[in-house]
Amino acid sequence: MKRLALLSFALITSAQAATTITVASVNNPDMVTMQKLVPEFTKKYPDINVKFVFLPENELRQKVTLDVASNGGGFDLATVGAYEVPIWAKNGWLEPLNPLFSKNPDIARSYDLNDVLPSIRDAMTYNKNLYAVPFYAESSMTFYNKDLFKKAGITMAHNPTWTQIQSYASRIHNPSGGVYGICLRGLPGWGENMALFTTMANTFGGRWYDTDWNAQLNSPAWKDAMTFYVNLMKRYGPPGATGNGFTENLTLMSQGKCGMWVDATVAAGFLSDPSSSKIVKSVGFANAPTGPGTDRGNHWFWSWNLAIPKSTKKEDAAFKFLTWATSKDYIALVAKTKGTWAAVPPGTRVSTYHNPNYVRAAGAFSNIVMNSIRSADVNKPTLQPVPYTGVQYVSIPQFQALGTQVGQFLAGALSGDSTVDEALRQAQQAAQTVAVDGGYKK
Template sequence: MKVMQTAMGALSLLALTAAAQAQSTTLTIGTVNNNDMIVMQSLTGEFTKQHPDIQVNWVTLEENVLRQRVTTDIATKGGQFDIMTIGTYEVPIWSKQAWLSPLDNLGSDYDADDLLPPIKNALSTDGKLYAAPFYAESVMTMYRKDLLEKAGLKMPEKPTWDFIAQAAEKMTDKSAGVYGICLRGKPGWGENMAFLGNMAREFGSNYFDASWKPQFESEGWKKAVTLYVDLMTKYGPPGAASNGFNENLSLFGQGKCGMWMDATVAASFVTDPKQSQVPDKVGFAPAPCGTENCPNQGANWLWAWSLAIPASSQKKEAAEQFISWATSKAYIDLVAKEKGLSNVPPGTRQSLYKNADYLKAAPFAQQTIDSINNADPSASGDKPYVGLQFAAIPEFQGLGTAVGQQMAAALSGSATVDQALKAAQSQATREMTRAGYIK
């Protein structure tokens, strides 16, 4: 009898355990291997403590690989991910194709009205939010104040590329392992083309004209890419054609870059003594202009790494709970407590930039918010597409990466600038004609 009772008790325990496991939800989240996302993963225990019925499985990938994986998964309704890390390029396209679930239940205390208007608008379609921004960025110039002073120069309030070229030459000391300038070279629509598309706009050129004709052989693109290759060949680090955002972040943090024009999100890492060897030597300025007449502090870009739910997910309720937690004001407070106030995810909430303690702790905060506010991705004039460093059309992802490979070839010396731009123009014209944009 006792044996039977013991057996029945064991069975009951197993049944209860099975029931608990059945009620537990596991979210699979695809994300990029950038620093802020690594911090989010390290703090996930705080979320599961509050939501013991939800477990989190992370799939962390390099930027180009992540984009390929999530695009394939959502287009084929593969269902591999319950939450995807995507950006301002994907949201307007995928939401219109009904590939994303609207975020309509983030909780009464989420305060979506606190999101910065340019970011909220970029992640919304027909007034509905389809992705919540984890961090957002524009572009800025980060530079070594000590090296610039040693060169006898002062960073202008609105730097031009002519000044940047002069400074890069004088700041370079290859014998000491210091390169005057570090820029993205790794091919990809979100890597080197994010930078070069922005640089071309600084010289007056866009990806397409009003009739969707590609502009890669225009004067602006020729000036931009010629200067880019010249600067990086003379004053950049070796192997630059393989360097993306993370590689340049590492180089700058090691004190090997005099200047770096890139995403504003990098600022907190290059000024963090735990992650940078030059934290107190970094200055910040707007992105350079191609001409002396410098409108709106340069030609800024606008991007937000954001969390979205594919329409194919069967775990929307749990997914929204995680997204609400990871993009909330409370999460910002958690990061401030654990990592320091200057290291919170930037660029998403108005309240952060009204916080006097943050503005004091983060010397880059004002430049970040100014750059974001001065970025206008809307279509206008001879720019028929939404977007700045990208064109928000489905074809751009493949086209931008193909063109990026041509630009990397020019940087590595396996093609001339004219050859690279001619090949890019040919590829783009063929693709835009095939897709029906060019009649």
């Protein structure tokens, strides 16, 4: 009886000693895989429980930004983008990781920060301190269905132009047969439709601001780009496109319902995974399209990263999960679980791209992905000079709201609720107001 009492006491004490960390994450497939593999983390750290809060991208940004800005402490870890990290670090919202690596030398040795791609590592650094580590990194590229192209008697260019993309879409589009010529993001959001559309505007010769912070959204380049986008999607896109973001288009493409899709390079692994894609044998890959103005700014640059909010009281436990989920061992675990190296989180580690197993599995797209990431120049994203950095975003705090607002105007033009001219007039006014009220325009 006494032994049972002692055992019960030990179990209760152990349960009380366990630390629960809450992770806020975008509901992308790679992050869902991370949640499924948490039992492997728990084997290594049985005293740490992990709880996930999955949200759509737009909602995630709103909730996490509000929580960290108000020091709410609702999350111990958050997936944050390349846009947010330096801004949040400057605001003092994130825990610097350098002291935690120094405090945990064994973890630091096995983690091997030098293996993380330098460009990604630099993007996560502010004032010489590292504030996040990448879960995956991406650029943009073109995906296409080789079977549909063959049936239409056309061949995808390795470096397509938007004009060629439109021509291909017209040949493939067969809505009565359940196939749409092209799928593009239409869901409003600075990280949704505006991520894709800004790269399009870049290649038409457009920019958000000139070097004096005068808004440029009423320029001929923006009008040409928006007119092209709206016409392309109305003629050859799926119905209800303003409700389609990355996740919805991934589903359409993987089910064989899209002839083409221009989006994040991370989708290459999903489309090559037999467990989630019906077009594994027919998916093809090409570079992101260029426009009539320039090839500059056609490849975006992005990474989803794990960061520790300053408000957490559980930074040690959060650090252990952060380093586990972004480690070399985790990447190998995903390959083992998925049964293919093509499905591992891409774009973060040099060792991944030197691994012969990955090269064999992802040979059809790995070079395009790596070259796209390397060629995306956040410091020179447009044909004409600009006062900001960022290919598919403007690196100012106000852009999260501004980009989403302009995304709503773009969606209005696509749905027919407004004209392109009206959308551009509203967008220009909103961008100019931000420049003035934000103190950028002197």
